[in-house]
Amino acid sequence: MGKRIGICAWLSVMIFLAIPASQTWAFTDVQDVIALQDLYWNLNFPPLKGWRMESGDPCEESWMGVSCFGSSVIYLRLRGLNLTGNLGHHLSNLHNLKQMDLSFNNIWGPIPDGLPPNATHINLACNNLTHSIPDSLSNMKHLRHLNLSHNSLSGYIGNLFTGMGNLREMDLSYNNFAGDLPSSFGSLKNLTGLYLQNNNFTGSVTYLSELPLIDLNIQNNYFSGIIPKHFQSIPNLWIGGNKFHAGNSPPWDFPLETVPIEQNIRSPPRTQSSAIESNPVIERYDSKKKKMGPGGIAFTVGGGTLLVSCVAIYISVRLHHYRTRKLQNLGCNNIPMQSLPISTARGSSPTTTERSPKVLTFRSPILGPKRMPPIYHSRVEKTSRRTSFARKYGFPMKAKVYTIADLQSATSSFSEPNLIGEGSLGSVYKAEFPDGQVLAVKNINTVTLSFKEEEQFLDVVWTVSRLKHPNIVQLIGYCVEHGQHLLVYEYVRSLSLDVALHSSEYKSLSWGLRLQIALGVAQALDYLHSTFSPPLAHCNLKAANILLDEELRPRVCDCGLAILKPLTSNTVKIKASEIAIGDTGYIAPEHGQSGVDNRKSDIYAFGVLLLELLTGRKPFDNLRAREEQCLVKWASSRLHDSESLEQMVDPGIRRTFSVRILSRFTDIISLCIQPVKEFRPPMSEVVESIKCLIQKLNMERGNGADVAEFDEKSFLSTNTRFVGSPAPSNFSVDEAAN
DSSP states (O other): OHHHHHHHHHHHHHHHHHHHHHHHTTSOOHHHHHHHHHHHHHTTOOOOTTOOSSSOOTTTTTOTTEEEETTEEEEEEOTTSOOEEOOOSOGGGOTTOOEEEOOSSEEEEEOOSOOOTTOSEEEOOSSEEESOOOGGGGGOTTOOEEEOOSSOOEEOOOSOOTTOTTOOEEEOOSSEEEEEOOGGGGGOTTOOEEEOOSSEEEEOOGGGTTSOOSEEEOOSSEEEEOOOGGGGGOSEEEOOSSEEOGGGSSSSOOOGGGSOHHHHOOOSOOOSSOHHHHSOSOOOOOHHHHOOOHHHHHHHHHHOOHHHHHHHHHHHHHHHHHHHHHHIIIIISSOOTTSOOOOOSTTOOHHHHTOOOGGGOOOOOOOSOOOOOOOOOOHHHHHHHHHTHHHHHOOOOSOEEOOHHHHHHHTTTTOGGGEEEEOSSEEEEEEEOTTSOEEEEEEEOBOOOOHHHHHHHHHHHHHHTTOOOTTBOOEEEEEOOTTOOEEEEEOOOSOBHHHHHHOTTBOOOOHHHHHHHHHHHHHHHHIIIIISSSOOOOSOOOGGGEEEOTTOOEEEOOTTOGGGGGGBOHHHHHHHHHHHHHHGGGOOTTTTOTTOOHHHHHHHHHHHHHHHHHHOOOSBOTTSOGGGSBHHHHHHTTTTOHHHHHHHSOTTTTTSSOHHHHHHHHHHHHHHTOSSGGGSOOHHHHHHHHHHHHHHHHHHHHTTOOGGGGOOOOOOBSSTTSOOOOOGGGOOHHHHHO
8 A cells, every 4th residue: 555655656746747847838938928018018008808018928828819839929910900109129039930910000110120030921011111121131031921011111122132032922012112123132032922013113123034923013113124025924914104115015915905904903911811810829738727736736645546646647648648639730740731831839850940830821911913823612612701701801991891681671672762873883772771871882783703803892992991081972881792792882962063064954053163063073083192092093083973962062982993893794884885985085095005094094084074164065975066076175276265265164154254264274174184194283283273273263252353254153953952052252262172
């Protein structure tokens, strides 16, 4: 009996000594804790579950967005959490971190000199980062995927890439980088995806000519010189909007004219599958399972019964098997070839350093046109993926997600009485919700979309949901259930500028009101072209897409939706082609050319709109004589002939403003409809010109000009439910700007 007690005591002591060793395997490395707490402090103490400054243990306590292997933090994902502040100065302490995703936040300031030195994936896209790329990036020899897109980074890029031979994909798009590409780009011998679009890069692209690129987007920069013939072998190539040598652009048969520029401008990055979503934090042993309480140890030593010894041995064996299974699940055996490299706990062998835990197998969320791998699903699986795509997408946007049931109920199953109108993308319905809210639902009648096209649709939703301007119709939400694609907007009464100008149901819009409308639309376009980031072209500006609210203020609709036209069904395309016949008068001469800045085309369409406001004529009217059908052609020769000019003015507003005001207004029109796009002014200048025109109009009125000359006609419907236009004396530049 005494011998048996002695054996039991010996086994208990061994188990007691083994327990602390197993516990230290899960405790977070001190340097990792310091780095995360410094980040937490610099991010202004956001409400992240588990995070704290005092006595924290990220791995043991499962801090939000933190994954560990052993005592090391290997994955940090704080994506789309509206984080503010900066990145701090201790990220370089995360020696074993492999993947860091802090995209879609409001983080500002420069990228710190010290990033996690052994990281393979860095995603800082869609923040407010400034300055340039730090020189210390050149020390990140293991980096494979880098995404810094959609920030405010600027300046020249130094020779940072020498020795970064593992880099596979890099996205620097939608920043303000300038200067020539550094020669070290030529050392990126494994780079397959490079996205530099929408920057201010200059000079040659020769350093890219020998890279094994599959995807290359260098659109909308100032690259010049020749286009390397090697670019011919790049499967996915976007090169428009640069200044390449005309005699060598490109040196082979490249169908630029068949690739619409909208197709190549993508919205912020997205993760195709997320390690955190599919496999949350890597599991660790529960301390309650590993520990044996003091009472149990005392009982074992004191009692020394064979039963307790056997139980202790059983627990030890189970712990050993459990840890073995965990290591196998984490990728120590039978690792798939496509997994990303990731190091194990500190002190692991060189062979395990290049292996990846299965939980972290995901593609880098690099922005830009990507050639997606084939995805094979059954019909049921494909539908399921499409209906749940918005929930998995993971990017933050204020647009509300509606269900089909919600929208069917609000629109009486999209019934005819709720139909507001038909557009080039589908039908629009009035929706009345149980809480009394009234909205408008646009049904984008699409064909069956592929996974990539679903992403494209959500790209558009993400972009349009960020548009905030008093003269732009606000997107409220969207729905992508059961193959349906619907957008939910704020409701603006269904009175378009096209109807107000050309329908006999309404009296003529006054001259002051027309100027107010022109200024509001100009400010909306200036916001899209200059203030919004990245800049956005409307691509379908016309009187039918300008609604007048109850106070007769202009509200531009369909902003950012032109890219969806190729996704619509054949029925909608036929309807759109019929509508397009009447819209030909808005189309700029450069339409269809490669590398065209669509913002310049918007300015042309706005000039046509001003001409429409002045003359009361439609941009294209096949009911008129042949020489008068196209408004621009008919009016161009008359804009600088005073006698003809006075006869051009809409009879409803003739003699309500001075010849001087008329002359200045036609000067603005002439600049906007210039056949050569480079001669058209930016919208910011057009806005200022219209403001000055309104000021002069108010000054003339204030100086006691002939009242008959400026007699404002009220805008009244023959149906008296519509209110009149604001009184002339109340109309000022300040009001027009609001």
